[in-house]
Amino acid sequence: KAGVTQTPRYLIKTRGQQVTLSCSPISGHRSVSWYQQTPGQGLQFLFEYFSETQRNKGNFPGRFSGRQFSNSRSEMNVSTLELGDSALYLCASSLGPAGGTYNEQFFGPGTRLTVL
Amino acid sequence: DQQVKQNSPSLSVQEGRISILNCDYTNSMFDYFLWYKKYPAEGPTFLISISSIKDKNEDGRFTVFLNKSAKHLSLHIVPSQPGDSAVYFCAASEINDKIIFGKGTRLHILP
Numbered sequence: 372k373a374g375v376t377q378t379p380r381y382l383i384k385t386r387g388q389q390v391t392l393s394c395s396p397i398s399g400h401r402s403v404s405w406y407q408q409t410p411g412q413g414l415q416f417l418f419e420y421f422s423e424t425q426r427n428k429g430n431f432p433g434r435f436s437g438r439q440f441s442n443s444r445s446e447m448n449v450s451t452l453e454l455g456d457s458a459l460y461l462c463a464s465s466l467g468p469a470g471g472t473y474n475e476q477f478f479g480p481g482t483r484l485t486v487l
Numbered sequence: 488d489q490q491v492k493q494n495s496p497s498l499s500v501q502e503g504r505i506s507i508l509n510c511d512y513t514n515s516m517f518d519y520f521l522w523y524k525k526y527p528a529e530g531p532t533f534l535i536s537i538s539s540i541k542d543k544n545e546d547g548r549f550t551v552f553l554n555k556s557a558k559h560l561s562l563h564i565v566p567s568q569p570g571d572s573a574v575y576f577c578a579a580s581e582i583n584d585k586i587i588f589g590k591g592t593r594l595h596i597l598p
Contacts, residue, residue: 375530404586413493413590414531414576427585461530470519470580478523478530 373398375464375479383485389450392482396443396464402426403445404469404476405437408459417460420445421468449484457486490514491579493589501597506564508592510577513558517579521586522551522562525574534575535562564594572596 376395384390396403405417416429420439439445443464449456460483463469463476492511500506508522518539523531537544537551537560544551550563564571577589 406588411590414578414588416585416587419585429585463530468583469586470582470584475521475533475536476586477533480528480530 375462375477377460377462377479377482379482380480381483381485383487384452385487386452386454388452389448390452390484392447392449392460392462392484394445394447394462394464394479396445396462397477400464400466400477401443402465402467402469402474402476403439403443404463404465405445405447406461406463407431408461408481409457414461417447419469426468452486454486457484459483489589490517491577491587491589493575493577493592495592496590497593497595499595499597500567502569503566506562506567506571506594506596508562508564508575508577508594510560510562510589511558512560512579514579514581514587515558516581518582519580520551520553520560521578522549523576523578523588524571525576525591531576567596569596569598 402421404419406414419427423439437447459481461481463478465474465476467474521536522534525531553560574591576591580586
């Protein structure tokens, strides 16, 4: 069974640009969550999508948005990039909604975004 | 407001000895607790979890202990092996809610 895949793996953008990251969950998984990892901050929750609906949202500005398609693939968009958006963006999928017993999350390798 | 805290950024343990990683939380509504392990250039991988109705869960060399009154959980690795060198994240969630991660503890297993 293929794992969670994220594209692209690396990305360099300049301030003010926008970026779209893609995540393909494990086949059959209907929940996709996005996290931002920066040095010293751990994994900070961005949002979770389940069956094309946003279930939960973290404390990030509106420049961060996402969506999920009918095949459970998800995209995350960041508009008007800032230097502080440089981070590893991780996507995780689970069979059911995240946070429940037995709905463990499986992570992709991440997309390393650098904003210059 | 950090709901899940891992107060030790790093920990060094001799190979073969016990590694104990600690985690504190503030939200008494957390129902489910997890530990993840992360190697460089890879996403975190699920290690072990525990429900709030239990106080211990064991899986091979890994045991998680939960002390609800102290709002504290710990991960024990016995015996520690070189491949255990990684960053370990503690995480928690309320029922069917988002998962909150700690900042991680880097574990170094010394030869």
